[in-house]
Amino acid sequence: MRDTDLQRVRALPLFSGVSSDVFRRLTGGAFLQRFPAGTTLLLEGDRVDFLYVLLDGTVELQGAWKDRETTLAVLRPVSTFILAAVVLDADGLMSARTLQRSEIFMLSGEVIRRTMKEDSDFAFAVSQELAGCYRGLVRSIKSQKLRTGVERLANYLITQRIRQGAEDKITLQYEKRVLAALLGMTPENLSRAFASLASHGVTVRGPTVTFSRLEALERLARPSPLIDNHMPPQNRITSKGESERWASEVARAVGYAH
Amino acid sequence: MRDTDLQRVRALPLFSGVSSDVFRRLTGGAFLQRFPAGTTLLLEGDRVDFLYVLLDGTVELQGAWKDRETTLAVLRPVSTFILAAVVLDADGLMSARTLQRSEIFMLSGEVIRRTMKEDSDFAFAVSQELAGCYRGLVRSIKSQKLRTGVERLANYLITQRIRQGAEDKITLQYEKRVLAALLGMTPENLSRAFASLASHGVTVRGPTVTFSRLEALERLARPSPLIDNHMPPQNRITSKGESERWASEVARAVGYAH
DNA sequence: CGCGTTGTTGAAGAGCTTCAAATCTGGTGG
DNA sequence: CCACCAGATTTGAAGCTCTTCAACAACGCG
Numbered sequence: 001m002r003d004t005d006l007q008r009v010r011a012l013p014l015f016s017g018v019s020s021d022v023f024r025r026l027t028g029g030a031f032l033q034r035f036p037a038g039t040t041l042l043l044e045g046d047r048v049d050f051l052y053v054l055l056d057g058t059v060e061l062q063g064a065w066k067d068r069e070t071t072l073a074v075l076r077p078v079s080t081f082i083l084a085a086v087v088l089d090a091d092g093l094m095s096a097r098t099l100q101r102s103e104i105f106m107l108s109g110e111v112i113r114r115t116m117k118e119d120s121d122f123a124f125a126v127s128q129e130l131a132g133c134y135r136g137l138v139r140s141i142k143s144q145k146l147r148t149g150v151e152r153l154a155n156y157l158i159t160q161r162i163r164q165g166a167e168d169k170i171t172l173q174y175e176k177r178v179l180a181a182l183l184g185m186t187p188e189n190l191s192r193a194f195a196s197l198a199s200h201g202v203t204v205r206g207p208t209v210t211f212s213r214l215e216a217l218e219r220l221a222r223p224s225p226l227i228d229n230h231m232p233p234q235n236r237i238t239s240k241g242e243s244e245r246w247a248s249e250v251a252r253a254v255g256y257a258h
Numbered sequence: 259m260r261d262t263d264l265q266r267v268r269a270l271p272l273f274s275g276v277s278s279d280v281f282r283r284l285t286g287g288a289f290l291q292r293f294p295a296g297t298t299l300l301l302e303g304d305r306v307d308f309l310y311v312l313l314d315g316t317v318e319l320q321g322a323w324k325d326r327e328t329t330l331a332v333l334r335p336v337s338t339f340i341l342a343a344v345v346l347d348a349d350g351l352m353s354a355r356t357l358q359r360s361e362i363f364m365l366s367g368e369v370i371r372r373t374m375k376e377d378s379d380f381a382f383a384v385s386q387e388l389a390g391c392y393r394g395l396v397r398s399i400k401s402q403k404l405r406t407g408v409e410r411l412a413n414y415l416i417t418q419r420i421r422q423g424a425e426d427k428i429t430l431q432y433e434k435r436v437l438a439a440l441l442g443m444t445p446e447n448l449s450r451a452f453a454s455l456a457s458h459g460v461t462v463r464g465p466t467v468t469f470s471r472l473e474a475l476e477r478l479a480r481p482s483p484l485i486d487n488h489m490p491p492q493n494r495i496t497s498k499g500e501s502e503r504w505a506s507e508v509a510r511a512v513g514y515a516h
Numbered sequence: 517c518g519c520g521t522t523g524t525t526g527a528a529g530a531g532c533t534t535c536a537a538a539t540c541t542g543g544t545g546g
Numbered sequence: 547c548c549a550c551c552a553g554a555t556t557t558g559a560a561g562c563t564c565t566t567c568a569a570c571a572a573c574g575c576g
Contacts, residue, residue: 062401069404116382123374123384128345138352453555
């Protein structure tokens with residue numbers, strides 16, 4: 001494992017506050033694994049033994065019931081996932097699947113729990129991380145229950161636009177069928193939702209979306225700070241030496257985070 | 259404040275593991291307040307200064323957008339709420355409103371955060387509580403995105419039946435329009451959903467629901483341990499001297515918890 | 517260049533909401 | 547004790563949103 005990888009883990013809000021000693025203890029038995037695209041890392045219902053840290057690639061968290069399935073989150077580096085199951089030493093409630101070739105750092109759940117009981121700074125950081133995840137899900141549920149499909153898409157686009165630098169053009173970060181599942185609709189319906197946003201100045205060509213009448217789009221979308229988190233997850237600030245453009249609430253990698 | 263009230267707070271998973279000394283510190287400046295039915299305790303977007311503990315009555319957590327509003331959870335004693343906002347010292351994402359006359363114990367958020375940083379046992383308990391809340395929301399989202407309205411209702415009824423003692427008759431704990439909002443539908447649609455469950459042996463008379471063909475209902479509902487939490491929140495075990503009927507996962511007061 | 521995957525479009529119908537009106541219910545004052 | 551009222555619930559009709567299934571177009575990769 002490269003030293004720079006370990007530094008990226010160290011820079012996560014979850015670990016940045018703890019002492020070097022504690023960090024060494026946490027990562028002592030940990031290891032890095034590479035997975036090809038389309039690998040199922042974890043099936044919902046599986047016992048969770050590790051905390052996962054996505055260092056490179058893309059991971060989708062999904063849930064299934066009867067013959068239906070849906071996407072709960074799409075993660076980009078650097079993000080942790082299934083922390084809640086680790087803390088409770090419980091089965092995972094979501095499946096995790098790579099969408100691209102991915103590098104994942106895996107930390108022992110047992111060590112995480114033991115360290116939390118010994119180090120209050122780390123336990124506090126875990127609480128903050130979980131609280132951020134929780135609030136991400138609250139935002140998701142509100143979006144899902146209060147908005148129509150077109151409204152959810154419009155707000156997703158506005159959020160992406162801000163996160164990608166507030167230009168008049170953005171690039172969709174993953175396949176439209178994944179986006180459709182994330183937004184809680186069918187691919188066909190997403191396609192029609194894009195079509196109906198054309199009358200609000202939105203043009204789609206492949207993965208590129210351009211905005212020509214932002215006021216019209218915002219009038220439809222009515223983004224709200226109580227639903228839409230326009231900040232990127234704090235994790236990404238430190239992921240690629242990017243400058244700190246964002247004065248950020250502790251906003252983590254769950255919900256519409258990416 | 260009665261001593262038995264303080265004991266009920268003490269018995270919460272969140273506090274039961276800490277020393278008497280730490281508990282005294284946490285509850286030092288805390289106080290009990292009584293609110294009539296229909297009181298708004300907190301508006302979404304408000305700064306949250308206290309951790310709330312519901313000791314008696316009923317509280318609804320809701321979210322609003324444009325002219326729509328929805329219910330995210332209905333809480334019964336003994337439950338904590340808005341812990342995530344307290345941990346992050348952030349604005350609340352949900353409004354809180356009493357549905358009945360309620361007694362609520364309020365603890366200083368500042369003291370909670372300070373104590374977490376000093377006492378790793380308490381910080382660990384907060385993490386467990388938040389992890390349980392998080393998992394409750396994951397269940398809610400999966401139910402919302404993967405099931406139709408009738409399916410959500412059928413599973414809600416099955417969960418309630420188990421929690422109320424697995425008899426062939428249950429009592430709905432609150433108004434149907436609140437239940438409708440919790441399940442993500444209109445009151446009219448809930449009414450029709452009940453009507454369509456009649457063909458599966460479900461009879462409704464006022465707040466009383468009886469089951470005559472449970473197999474038929476379960477065939478439709480297909481409850482899943484990865485969505486439906488059939489255990490009551492651990493909190494309620496200690497709420498009224500009730501016996502410990504449930505070997506329980508740490509399952510807290512959020513989502514379809516009640 | 518061909519083929520499989522991904523995305524789009526059309527038609528039909530299921531699921532859900534809205535509005536309006538009728539019915540039921542619990543609580544109140546006489 | 548009873549009649550009455552306000553709010554809650556149910557029912558009906560209409561229409562909108564979304565899904566499903568099928569067919570077609572576009573894209574990307576070997």
